Amino acid sequence: MPASAGRPRRAGQPSAVRSTLVAVASTVVFFGVVAWVVVSSPGWPAVQASFFNGEVFASSAPSIVRAFWVNVQLFLIAEVLILALGLVIAVLRSLPGPVFFPVRLLTTAYVDGFRALPGVLVIYILGFGIPGLALPGVPVEPFLYAVVALTLVYSAYVSEVYRAGIESVHPSQEAAARSLGLTRFQALRHVILPQAVRRVIPPLLNDFIGLQKDTVLVSYIGVVEIFRQSYIQQAGNFNFTPYMVTALVFIVVTIPLARLTDVLIARDKRRQAAGGVR
Amino acid sequence: MTAPRPGLSPVGAPHAATTAAVGPGEGPALVIEGLRKSFGKLEVLRGIDLVLAEHEVVCLIGASGSGKSTLLRCVNLLEPIDAGRIVVEGEEITAPGVDVNRIRRRIGIVFQAFNLFPHMSVLDNVTLGPRKALRLAPAEAEARALEFLERIGLADKAREFPDRLSGGQQQRVAIARALAMRPDLLLLDEITSALDPELVGEVLRLVRELAEGGMTMLIATHEMGFARDIASRVCFLDAGRILEEGPPAAMFSAPREERTRQFLRRIVEAGRL
Ligand SMILES: Nc1ncnc2c1ncn2[C@@H]1O[C@H](COP(=O)(O)OP(=O)(O)O)[C@@H](O)[C@H]1O
Ligand SMILES: [Mg+2]
Numbered sequence: 001m002p003a004s005a006g007r008p009r010r011a012g013q014p015s016a017v018r019s020t021l022v023a024v025a026s027t028v029v030f031f032g033v034v035a036w037v038v039v040s041s042p043g044w045p046a047v048q049a050s051f052f053n054g055e056v057f058a059s060s061a062p063s064i065v066r067a068f069w070v071n072v073q074l075f076l077i078a079e080v081l082i083l084a085l086g087l088v089i090a091v092l093r094s095l096p097g098p099v100f101f102p103v104r105l106l107t108t109a110y111v112d113g114f115r116a117l118p119g120v121l122v123i124y125i126l127g128f129g130i131p132g133l134a135l136p137g138v139p140v141e142p143f144l145y146a147v148v149a150l151t152l153v154y155s156a157y158v159s160e161v162y163r164a165g166i167e168s169v170h171p172s173q174e175a176a177a178r179s180l181g182l183t184r185f186q187a188l189r190h191v192i193l194p195q196a197v198r199r200v201i202p203p204l205l206n207d208f209i210g211l212q213k214d215t216v217l218v219s220y221i222g223v224v225e226i227f228r229q230s231y232i233q234q235a236g237n238f239n240f241t242p243y244m245v246t247a248l249v250f251i252v253v254t255i256p257l258a259r260l261t262d263v264l265i266a267r268d269k270r271r272q273a274a275g276g277v278r
Numbered sequence: 279m280t281a282p283r284p285g286l287s288p289v290g291a292p293h294a295a296t297t298a299a300v301g302p303g304e305g306p307a308l309v310i311e312g313l314r315k316s317f318g319k320l321e322v323l324r325g326i327d328l329v330l331a332e333h334e335v336v337c338l339i340g341a342s343g344s345g346k347s348t349l350l351r352c353v354n355l356l357e358p359i360d361a362g363r364i365v366v367e368g369e370e371i372t373a374p375g376v377d378v379n380r381i382r383r384r385i386g387i388v389f390q391a392f393n394l395f396p397h398m399s400v401l402d403n404v405t406l407g408p409r410k411a412l413r414l415a416p417a418e419a420e421a422r423a424l425e426f427l428e429r430i431g432l433a434d435k436a437r438e439f440p441d442r443l444s445g446g447q448q449q450r451v452a453i454a455r456a457l458a459m460r461p462d463l464l465l466l467d468e469i470t471s472a473l474d475p476e477l478v479g480e481v482l483r484l485v486r487e488l489a490e491g492g493m494t495m496l497i498a499t500h501e502m503g504f505a506r507d508i509a510s511r512v513c514f515l516d517a518g519r520i521l522e523e524g525p526p527a528a529m530f531s532a533p534r535e536e537r538t539r540q541f542l543r544r545i546v547e548a549g550r551l
Contacts, residue, residue, distance in 0.1 A: 175389075179354055
C-alpha cells in the first residue's frame with residue numbers, strides 16, 4: 001500500500017505512483033546486488049549443486065510434504081490442549097486471597113519450571129524416560145509423548161500471555177459485573193475473559209507460530225515428521241536440497257499467519273484510537 | 279419540579295433521622311450504623327450513621343476524597359467494612375455468612391465512569407444481570423431489557439456497542455443495566471461528573487423520573503441544583519463523617535457548620551449552584 005494514501009499532498013511531496021516506483025526500483029537493485037554477490041562467489045557452484053538441486057528437489061518434495069502432515073497433526077492437537085491448559089493455569093494463578101496460596105504456588109512453579117527447561121530436553125525426558133520405565137499399560141508411541149511435551153512447555157508460555165490479558169482488564173469491569181450479583185466465576189467467564197482473550201490473540205498467534213516450528217524437535221524421539229524425513233532424503237541423495245524443501249514448507253505455512261497477526265494488531269490499534277476519542 | 283415529598287423529609291439534627299425516617303407500617307429501606315472503613319492506615323469512613331426511608335432520595339455532597347464513593351461501594355458490598363452494620367429492607371447485609379451475590383442483586387449501583395462492558399452490545403449489557411444473576415430465560419431478560427431501554431429512549435441502540443454511543447447515552451444504558459435487576463435501592467456515584475456539560479441534562483432528567491417513580495436512591499453528586507430539586511435530604515460528608523444533614527433548602531441557604539459553608543462557597547465560586 002502506498003505510504004501517502006489518504007494524506008493530502010503538499011507541493012514537493014512525491015505522488016503515490018512515484019513512491020511505488022521508487023520502492024520497486026530500490027528493492028530490485030538491493031536484491032539484485034545480493035544475488036549477484038552470492039552467485040559470483042567462488043563457492044557458489046558447489047553450494048548450488050548441494051542445496052539447490054532441481055532433480056533432488058522434485059524427487060524428495062512429495063515424501064517431505066507428506067511427512068509434514070505429521071507436524072500438522074502435532075501442532076493442531078497440541079495447540080488445542082495448550083490453549084485450554086494455559087487458560088486454566090492463568091485463571092488459577094490469578095485467584096486472589098490467602099486460601100488460594102497453594103494453588104498459586106503450584107501454578108507458579110509449573111510456569112517457571114517449564115519455561116526454564118529447553119523444550120528439546122522435556123521432549124527427551126518424556127519421550128525416552130517414561131516408556132523406559134516399562135510400566136505395564138504405559139503407551140510407547142512417541143507421537144503421544146511429543147504432544148504431551150509440547151503442551152507442557154507451550155502452555156507455560158501461553159498461560160503468561162493469558163495472565164497479562166486478564167490483568168489488562170480494568171478492575172472496574174469486575175466491580176460492574178459483581179455489582180449486578182454475578183458470582184466471581186460468572187464475572188470472569190462473561191466479562192473479564194472475553195475482553196482479556198481478545199486483547200491477546202496476536203501474541204497467542206505468535207506462540208502458535210513458534211509451536212509449529214518446534215514440532216521438528218520431536219524428531220529426536222523417533223517421530224518421523226518433516227525434519228526426520230528430510231534427513232532421510234538428504235542421507236539417501238548425499239544432497240542438502242531436501243532441507244530447502246522443508247524450509248520452503250515452513251515459510252509457506254507460517255508467513256500468512258505472521259501477516260494475519262500483524263493485521264490483527266493494526267486493527268486493535270485502530271479500534272483503541274477510535275474508542276479513545278469518545 | 280419535584281417538591282420534597284411530604285412525610286419523607288425528616289428535619290432535624292444529624293443522626294436524629296434514625297427514627298424519624300421510618301413511616302408507619304414500613305421499615306426503612308436502608309440503615310447504616312457506625313460504619314467504619316480504612317484503606318491501610320487511612321481511615322476513610324469514620325462512623326457513618328444514615329437512614330433512608332422507602333422511596334426516599336438522599337444526596338451525598340462533600341469534597342473530593344471525603345469518602346462518598348467508598349460509602350456507596352460499602353453499601354453494595356464491593357468493599358468489606360471494618361465496623362458497623364448495614365441493613366437493607368430489614369436484612370443485615372453485613373452479617374457474616376450473608377450471600378453477597380444475592381444482596382447485590384437487590385442493590386443497583388451506577389458508576390462515574392459508566393463501566394459498561396465494551397465487548398457486549400447495549401442489549402447484552404442490560405440482559406447480563408437478569409440472565410446470569412436472576413437466571414431469567416433469555417427471551418424474558420430481553421423483553422425486560424427492551425422495556426428499560428425504551429424508557430431511557432435508547433431502544434433503537436439495542437444492537438450497538440457502547441463505543442458507538444455518546445457519554446450521556448452510555449450512562450443512561452448503565453442506569454438501565456442497574457434498573458433491569460429491579461433493585462430495591464439504587465446507588466448513583468457522581469454519574470454526571472465524566473460527562474460533557476451538554477450531556478448532563480439528559481441523565482439528570484432520567485434520574486428525576488426515577489425519583490418520581492418512587493425509586494429509593496442514595497446519590498453522590500456535585501450537581502447542587504439537581505440535589506436541591508430532587509433530594510428530600512442532603513448529607514454533607516467531611517473527612518469520613520456526616521458533618522451536617524437536612525432538607526436541601528435549609529442546607530444550601532443556612533448551613534450551620536463552618537466547613538459546610540466553606541464547601542458550598544467553593545461550589546458557588548465554581549458556578550455549580
Ligand atoms: N481502593 C482504595 N485503596 C486505597 N485508598 C482508597 C481506595 N479507594 C479510595 N481510597 C481513598 O479513600 C479516600 C476517599 O475516596 P473516595 O471514597 O473515592 O472519595 P470521594 O468519592 O468522596 O471523592 C481518598 O483519600 C482515596 O484516595
Ligand atoms: Mg468519588
